[in-house]
Amino acid sequence: MNTNTPLYELRNLSKRYSRGGENIPIFDNLNMSIENGDFIAIMGPSGSGKTTLLNQLGGIDKPSTGEVLFEGQRIDNLSQGQLAKWRSANIGFIFQFYNLMPTLTAAQNVELPLLLSPVKKSERRARIATALDIVGIGDRAHHRPRQLSGGQQQRVAIARAIVADPKVLLCDEPTGDLDRTSADEILKMLQVLNKDMGKTIIMVTHDPEAAKYAKTELFLDKGEFIRRERK
Amino acid sequence: MLKQIFAVTALNLRSIPQRWGMSLATIIAVALVVSVLLAFMAMSNGFSATLSGSGSDNVAMVLRKGAQTELNSGISGEQIRLISEAPGLSRDENGNTIISAELYVIADGLKRSTMTKVNLPLRGVGKNAMQLREGMKITQGTMFASGSNELIVGEAVIREFAGFDLGQEIRLGPNTWKVVGIFSTGGTVFESEIWANAGVLQNLFRRGNSYQSVRAELDGADGLEKFKQWAENEPQLSLDIQTEKQFFAGQAGSLENMVNFVGWPLAIIMAIGALAGAWNTMYASVDARISEIATLRTIGFNGFSTFIGTMVEALLLAFIGGLLGALLAYLMFNGLSTSTLSAGFTQVVFKFEVTAQSVQSGIIMALIVGFLGGLAPSIRAARVPLTSVNGG
Ligand SMILES: Nc1ncnc2c1ncn2[C@@H]1O[C@H](COP(=O)(O)OP(=O)(O)OP(=O)(O)O)[C@@H](O)[C@H]1O
Numbered sequence: 040m041n042t043n044t045p046l047y048e049l050r051n052l053s054k055r056y057s058r059g060g061e062n063i064p065i066f067d068n069l070n071m072s073i074e075n076g077d078f079i080a081i082m083g084p085s086g087s088g089k090t091t092l093l094n095q096l097g098g099i100d101k102p103s104t105g106e107v108l109f110e111g112q113r114i115d116n117l118s119q120g121q122l123a124k125w126r127s128a129n130i131g132f133i134f135q136f137y138n139l140m141p142t143l144t145a146a147q148n149v150e151l152p153l154l155l156s157p158v159k160k161s162e163r164r165a166r167i168a169t170a171l172d173i174v175g176i177g178d179r180a181h182h183r184p185r186q187l188s189g190g191q192q193q194r195v196a197i198a199r200a201i202v203a204d205p206k207v208l209l210c211d212e213p214t215g216d217l218d219r220t221s222a223d224e225i226l227k228m229l230q231v232l233n234k235d236m237g238k239t240i241i242m243v244t245h246d247p248e249a250a251k252y253a254k255t256e257l258f259l260d261k262g263e264f265i266r267r268e269r270k
Numbered sequence: 271m272l273k274q275i276f277a278v279t280a281l282n283l284r285s286i287p288q289r290w291g292m293s294l295a296t297i298i299a300v301a302l303v304v305s306v307l308l309a310f311m312a313m314s315n316g317f318s319a320t321l322s323g324s325g326s327d328n329v330a331m332v333l334r335k336g337a338q339t340e341l342n343s344g345i346s347g348e349q350i351r352l353i354s355e356a357p358g359l360s361r362d363e364n365g366n367t368i369i370s371a372e373l374y375v376i377a378d379g380l381k382r383s384t385m386t387k388v389n390l391p392l393r394g395v396g397k398n399a400m401q402l403r404e405g406m407k408i409t410q411g412t413m414f415a416s417g418s419n420e421l422i423v424g425e426a427v428i429r430e431f432a433g434f435d436l437g438q439e440i441r442l443g444p445n446t447w448k449v450v451g452i453f454s455t456g457g458t459v460f461e462s463e464i465w466a467n468a469g470v471l472q473n474l475f476r477r478g479n480s481y482q483s484v485r486a487e488l489d490g491a492d493g494l495e496k497f498k499q500w501a502e503n504e505p506q507l508s509l510d511i512q513t514e515k516q517f518f519a520g521q522a523g524s525l526e527n528m529v530n531f532v533g534w535p536l537a538i539i540m541a542i543g544a545l546a547g548a549w550n551t552m553y554a555s556v557d558a559r560i561s562e563i564a565t566l567r568t569i570g571f572n573g574f575s576t577f578i579g580t581m582v583e584a585l586l587l588a589f590i591g592g593l594l595g596a597l598l599a600y601l602m603f604n605g606l607s608t609s610t611l612s613a614g615f616t617q618v619v620f621k622f623e624v625t626a627q628s629v630q631s632g633i634i635m636a637l638i639v640g641f642l643g644g645l646a647p648s649i650r651a652a653r654v655p656l657t658s659v660n661g662g
Pocket residue numbers: 056057058065083084085086087088089090091092
């Protein structure tokens with residue numbers, strides 16, 4: 040990989056939905072690149088297409104036209120199976136409502152991505168413990184989601200997102216369901232993951248306070264980006 | 271690959287308690303299908319076992335041509351004299367053939383279980399009748415005295431019908447009889463019969479000197495052929511001759527038809543109902559886990575594993591239902607003694623037999639219901655749109 044190659048590159052990316060025979064564009068001819076190690080907050084009004092954009096970056100939705108490149112390789116033309124493999128190797132997802140499996144313990148939830156990797160059972164256990172320690176809830180490994188607070192559940196979700204050591208974390212409103220204190224804790228944690236562990240983080244948020252934790256802010260409105268660097 | 275299939279399947283199975291009501295309903299629906307199917311099969315198996323165990327290969331069964339059943343048959347005293355000299359029959363030390371000319375009439379009986387009137391076979395026999403039934407013995411009382419108003423009855427008759435206890439007087443036809451003996455034939459169809467002296471019956475039922483069937487002991491393997499050849503060339507005789515075993519096997523066909531034309535269709539109609547239930551339950555299962563499935567797929571689990579997870583849940587519910595149905599059928603029907611109309615319009619008493627083979631068919635039927643009911647929901651589980659992961 041050329042060192043000048045950006046982590047992500049969007050080329051003339053368009054996404055339209057047809058609703059009642061009408062073709063409604065969400066965004067049109069979007070071009071941008073994302074560098075390795077960035078922490079980007081994507082902001083914008085509701086319905087502006089933030090989630091839709093994140094889905095393109097995560098390979099869980101395909102553009103109407105245009106290309107998505109990851110490390111110089113197109114991912115928008117991969118098959119579903121190839122995309123699943125690509126996601127498990129490169130992306131950690133963090134959702135607004137945590138999306139934990141209610142019948143599994145915290146540790147079992149965190150184990151899920153490792154089941155897709157060749158990691159051995161004994162090593163899995165060590166990796167799970169490390170991930171839970173990083174997010175500070177090693178003592179809750181055998182609790183089920185129902186027995187945890189929202190903030191704690193989101194920590195488990197973060198542990199699940201990082202356990203297989205992906206390059207990228209994609210977060211859609213990771214603090215949208217949390218109180219201020221819990222939200223700040225989660226955001227600090229993301230900052231640490233970005234700074235100390237080199238994760239590239241792309242976070243969608245409504246919350247200007249949350250966006251302050253990021254290095255870069257991107258406003259998405261009417262299909263256009265307005266970019267603002269923090270430092 | 272295997273790891274992810276196991277993980278998704280385990281997740282599915284763990285979530286069953288969240289839908290236990292529907293899951294239980296599916297299990298019960300499948301159980302009912304299987305138990306109905308097994309009940310019919312047990313009936314057929316038991317009936318066939320009773321009838322096929324009834325006939326002997328060494329005894330020729332002689333009826334009037336085209337009669338098919340003893341009830342419809344008639345053979346005159348003159349014809350019987352001819353038959354008693356026929357070739358192909360074995361002979362005793364005095365050179366006499368061992369034949370039994372018998373009457374077969376209908377008497378009224380009362381079924382103990384329902385207290386309804388049913389037709390019971392009343393057989394008139396002579397001295398050789400017992401000798402021609404292998405394993406027959408008087409278990410209580412004695413044989414009737416020749417020319418008397420005495421009866422002996424089969425063990426199944428006592429079990430299923432009222433009024434035939436030993437020593438009891440009973441009115442059958444125009445006569446009052448006394449039960450003097452009870453006999454066993456080891457579970458064959460004869461145990462459903464009442465026996466009296468042939469001559470007495472001929473008088474009572476105004477049969478003159480005629481009978482309805484003749485049983486004759488055959489002489490060796492080619493005895494039947496010789497006997498038949500001879501009868502065909504005898505102008506005064508127009509008879510159907512087969513072994514007694516063949517005769518009963520033909521009679522068993524009627525109930526097998528009932529299983530094929532009533533039992534299976536009924537089970538299949540019920541199976542369609544159970545299938546709809548399984549389909550519904552599995553759709554609910556997938557619906558309840560849309561976000562869960564989408565999350566797994568987003569993490570990188572493939573569609574095949576979510577398909578298998580749902581399919582295994584459906585098959586497991588069906589399998590449990592199948593086992594439950596088999597158990598139910600076994601507990602309710604196995605060994606159950608009952609009587610039914612035989613082809614001769616009289617009651618044959620037999621026991622239901624739930625066999626390993628029919629249990630196997632039942633379980634296979636259950637799994638087919640589970641597979642078909644789970645197929646569309648499983649495909650849906652494999653094709654959950656990943657974007658529903660954001661649904662919250
Ligand atoms: N599957 C779909 N079919 C049709 N329209 C859709 C679909 N998914 C999203 N949209 C529309 O696309 C637009 C952008 O949706 P998106 O979820 O990306 O917005 P968002 O910026 O994430 O909004 P929010 O801040 O409320 O989460 C919305 O108008 C939405 O209604």
